[in-house]
């Protein structure tokens with residue numbers, strides 16, 4: 001399985017490389033599923049962007065609670 005080094009980091013564990021996920025097709029051949037697995041935390045992502053892009057922060061703008 002090939003490992004890709006990137007300039008990005010995993011948003012969860014900070015690893016800088018990932019692998020392409022390999023699945024088995026109906027005819028028994030091994031095929032890339034188009035997904036990616038982090039080499040650090042082993043999470044699977046559907047895109048590289050999803051791998052490195054920070055999760056959306058919860059919107060906490062409630063500094064003051066008037067009303």
Ligand SMILES: [Zn+2]
Nearest residue numbers: 010013038041
């Ligand atoms: Zn990771």
